[in-house]
Amino acid sequence: MxxxxxxxxxxxxxxxxxxxxxxxxxxxxAQFKWRATCKWINGTHSRSSIEGFHGLGAEQKxxxxxxxxxxxxxxxxxxxxxxxxxxLVLSGLGSCLMAGVASVxxxxxxxxxxxxxxxxxxxxxxxILGADTDARNGxxxxxxxxxxxxxxxPDDIKALVAQSQKRSAVYDIIANPTNIxxxxx
Amino acid sequence: MxxxxxxxxxxxxxxxxxxxxxxxxxxxxxxxxGEVANSWKTERWDSLRLLTPNWMSRLPGYGYExxxxxxxxxxxxxxxxxxxxxxxxAAPVRTHTTVISVRCCDGGYEVATDQGVWQCRTVVLATxxxxxxxxxxxxxxxxxxVSTLTSMQYRHPSKLRExxxxxxxxxxxxxxxxxxxxxxxxxxxxxxxxxVRAPRVYxxxxxxxxxxxxxxxxxxYDEIENxxxxxxxxxxxxxxxxxxxxxxxxxxxxxxxxxxxxLAGMRDGKTQFSGSLLNMxxxxxxxxxxxxxxxxxxxxxNGLDGAVDPPHRFDPTRVDASPLLGLxxxxxxxxxxxxxTGYRPDYAWLDVPVFDLRGxxxxxxxxxxxxxxxxxxxxxxxxxxSTFIDGAGNDARDLSAHLASCLDxxxxxx
Numbered sequence: 203m204x205x206x207x208x209x210x211x212x213x214x215x216x217x218x219x220x221x222x223x224x225x226x227x228x229x230x231x232a233q234f235k236w237r238a239t240c241k242w243i244n245g246t247h248s249r250s251s252i253e254g255f256h257g258l259g260a261e262q263k264x265x266x267x268x269x270x271x272x273x274x275x276x277x278x279x280x281x282x283x284x285x286x287x288x289x290l291v292l293s294g295l296g297s298c299l300m301a302g303v304a305s306v307x308x309x310x311x312x313x314x315x316x317x318x319x320x321x322x323x324x325x326x327x328x329x330i331l332g333a334d335t336d337a338r339n340g341x342x343x344x345x346x347x348x349x350x351x352x353x354x355x356p357d358d359i360k361a362l363v364a365q366s367q368k369r370s371a372v373y374d375i376i377a378n379p380t381n382i383x384x385x386x387x
Numbered sequence: 388m389x390x391x392x393x394x395x396x397x398x399x400x401x402x403x404x405x406x407x408x409x410x411x412x413x414x415x416x417x418x419x420x421g422e423v424a425n426s427w428k429t430e431r432w433d434s435l436r437l438l439t440p441n442w443m444s445r446l447p448g449y450g451y452e453x454x455x456x457x458x459x460x461x462x463x464x465x466x467x468x469x470x471x472x473x474x475x476x477a478a479p480v481r482t483h484t485t486v487i488s489v490r491c492c493d494g495g496y497e498v499a500t501d502q503g504v505w506q507c508r509t510v511v512l513a514t515x516x517x518x519x520x521x522x523x524x525x526x527x528x529x530x531x532x533v534s535t536l537t538s539m540q541y542r543h544p545s546k547l548r549e550x551x552x553x554x555x556x557x558x559x560x561x562x563x564x565x566x567x568x569x570x571x572x573x574x575x576x577x578x579x580x581x582x583v584r585a586p587r588v589y590x591x592x593x594x595x596x597x598x599x600x601x602x603x604x605x606x607x608y609d610e611i612e613n614x615x616x617x618x619x620x621x622x623x624x625x626x627x628x629x630x631x632x633x634x635x636x637x638x639x640x641x642x643x644x645x646x647x648x649x650l651a652g653m654r655d656g657k658t659q660f661s662g663s664l665l666n667m668x669x670x671x672x673x674x675x676x677x678x679x680x681x682x683x684x685x686x687x688x689n690g691l692d693g694a695v696d697p698p699h700r701f702d703p704t705r706v707d708a709s710p711l712l713g714l715x716x717x718x719x720x721x722x723x724x725x726x727x728t729g730y731r732p733d734y735a736w737l738d739v740p741v742f743d744l745r746g747x748x749x750x751x752x753x754x755x756x757x758x759x760x761x762x763x764x765x766x767x768x769x770x771x772x773s774t775f776i777d778g779a780g781n782d783a784r785d786l787s788a789h790l791a792s793c794l795d796x797x798x799x800x801x
Contacts, residue, residue, distance in 0.1 A: 229744060343709060361673045367666040368581075377662035378651040 213308040231258045247273040247283040288341070292321040295372045299346065302366030307352065312362065315351040322346075344376065390414050392790065393498045394511040395489075397423045397480045399446060399469055400764025401513030403779040405478040406447045407787035413794070417478050417513075418500060420485040424469035426515060427462060433543045434567060436461050436627030438559055440593050443777045444468065447784065449475055457593065459627025490738040495759055495801050508800055509759035509790050512737070512748070516765050517730035523555075528653035529724055530716050538564060538727040544571035550722030551575070553658070553714065555650045557582045558621035561727035562634055566626070568725075569642045576714065576721070577639060579664055580649030583623045584671040584704070587633040589679060590686070590696040594625070598678075601685040604772035608752050611767065618767045621729065636668065636704050647711045656717040660710070668704035676700060732765075753786045759793055759800045761786045 225232040234257035240250040253267040271284030285293070296319045307314050322345045329337035350359050367373050392408055394401045397419035408415045419425060437444075442456035449472045460468060473480055484502045491497075495508035520537035529535050534548060538560045544567055554565045557579040569575040585594045598604055611617045626634040636646060648661035683698045685691075714721060734748065741757045743749050749756040752769045763782050765773065772778035793799040 357673060357676060360669065361677075364666055364670045364673060367663070368670060373663070377648070379654065379659045 209308060209311050209313045211304045211308045211312075211314050213305050215305065215308045218305065233257070243283075245273075246278070246280045247271065249284075288323060288325065291376070292323055292344070295344070295346065295370075295376060296321050298370045298372035299348075299363075299366050302370050303348070303350070303362055306362050306365045306369070307354075310358070310362065312352050312354045312358065315353075316349075317351075318349045320347045320349070341376075388503055389506045390416050391507060391794065392416075392509045392511060393418060393496070393505050393507040394513055395486050395498070396513035396515060396764070397473060397478065397482070398426060398513065398515055398764060399424075399444075399472070399776045400515070400779040400783070401511070402469065402472050402476065402478050402480075403446050403783035404511050404513060404761075404763055404787060405480075406449075406476045407783040408790075409476065409478075410447075411787060411791050413787070413791060415479065416505065417480045418484045418486055418498070418505075419480055419482045422482050423473045423480060424466045426517065427466050427469065430517070430539050431462050432538070432541050432564065433462070435563070437465055437776075438623070438625045438627055439595050439775050439777065443595055443599065443775060445777055445780055446472060447780045457631075458629070486736050488736050488738050491757070491801060493801075496739070508794065509761070511786070511790075512734075512755070512760070512762040513764050514732060514734075516732050518733035519731050520726060521729040521731050522726045523650065523728060525650070525653040526726065528656075530656045532719075533716050533721055533724050535724045535726065538725060539730070541725055544568045544573060547571075547573060548722045549573065551720045552723045552725060553578065553716075553721045554725045554727055556580070556621075556727035556729065557624065557636065558727065558729065559623060559625050562624050562636070562639060563626050564725060564727055565639055565644055566634055566642065569639070569644050573723075574643065574645070575639075576645045576647055576711070577636075578647050578650040578658075578660060579636065579667055580661070581667055582621055582636075582671050584635055584675045585623045585625065585678065586635075586675075586701060587625060587628075587631050589682065590698065592695060593631070594623075597682045597685075598771075599777075601682055603678075603681070604775075604778070605770055607770050608767055608773075611771075614767065617771070618765070620766075635701075637702060640705055645711065646706065647714075653716075656715065658714045658716060660712050660714075662710075662712060664710045665706045668706050672703050753782060754789055757801075759790070761790060 234255065236255050238250045238252045240248050242248050248271070250270045250272065251267055253264055255262050270290065272287050272290060273283040274280035274286050275282045300317065300319060303317055304314065323341040324343045325341055326334065326337045328334035329339045348363050350363070352359060354362070391413050392415035394404050394415055394417040397417045401417050405415065405417050422428065436459040438459070440457050441451045441453060441460060444451055481502065484500045487499045487501060489496055489498050489510060492506065495506065496510045498505040498507060498510060520539045522537060526535065541564060547568065551574045552568050553576045554561050554568070555578045557577055561577065565575045565577045587594060589597060608614055624635055626632065640646060646664060648664040649667070650658060651661040652659040679698070679700065686695060716724070734742070739757050739760065741748050741755050741760065748762055750762050753762050755762055762768070763786060764779060767773055768778070769782045769785060770778065773782050
């Protein structure tokens, strides 16, 4: 794989390619577990902390613990101490696609100057209010619009965004069904 | 029984290898579970025609001899073509001989069949890439009220029940089946994952002509960036027809076929389709345009621009703003489900430790990771052309040369 040395998007593509090669030989190391702990604070306000995860056959740790507050806005009669959980989902999707765009751009020798993704999710809240049992709780539709300034032809930029969707974990989580087990300890 | 080389499978690839071995006076037999061209005789739907034009079937000492080089063979014509080849080269084929096991033995391999045991120094696996249908695990959850069959079992729309049909998979197989079933009056829903789009004819020439001429088919396996991916790509969405029509997703939409995303799961008798349809189509459109860019550049570089039609581009694939995310298979709307989700080889009889973690035979351009063992007739085996009948000749020449050099050097064999 050729990596254009003059392009610098801050992505270490060689490390990623090496990891792909190494983990293909040792697939057990590719089995990861991601974790978050969420604690109720008051009302609809909660705080999630994220620090440890499992991967490469061992327990791993972020450099520091990260915390994220979630709440609901005042129009929901809440105190608005943080973004709503569904906004955090949009944020997760945006960040995941963004990481993909940067990585693929580096791999393809495309210098990025600026990238902005705007995300919108349409929702009929009658469902979560229990007023319309036919409506879906979640998003009916998600729209992501990328605005990219880069040294590349328009079709190459489109291909970058398309490839990033193809390799995105959060895109897959949202677009495809996942089994969820919620237990009470 | 004893011979130098056992070739397993009498399709075009096994026969090409037989011809090359004969040229080198290497004693061999070709074992065939059924008859010559068996898969073409027993595992294809009625209307199928080859996706490559007639001229694109150059085999060692053989090729197209008719007066329609740009046409596409029907199945009976394909079978006759391969049968004639076997006769022409007088291949030592043992028909109705099913291989039960291949294992290592002193000095080579022991090939056990239902017609006796062969001892040989070298063995060539020419059983092909399409022995079994690949069907996703969720197939088990399809309600019993829906008839299911694989593209290998499918023959003709009239053999299906009246009513809706869900075709899963949009490679060449899936789109061709979807097309004829929709035309039979059975409304088709087509689940579309990753696919490869191309026009049948571009600038007046067959797309395969362009790829052949521009050298795309000659790209070697060890020069391809991600060979595992190249080997597992779905077949190009093409159909062979007299009018050389393009059969893409837009053509199916015009016929009334409903496009949905990849079949992602099955729950409570309901299908779950991925929300990724738009991106799958965007990827295929962009990839097709890159191919056409390559062709245009090659045409210019080779002074062909005046001799062929001018460059142009095709409409992007049309996708509904909100494609269906699920279908209740118990509602009676869908009466038949067809898995057109690809094929895989069957090596249940191969008792030699040559498999990688995913059950694929480990090989380097057909030279299997076990001395004296070879594989031929697989997608992108030695170059992109290997995928087609047209590629078996060069592969057989290269691999028979390797095989011969091993026979001359006992240290290279078992």
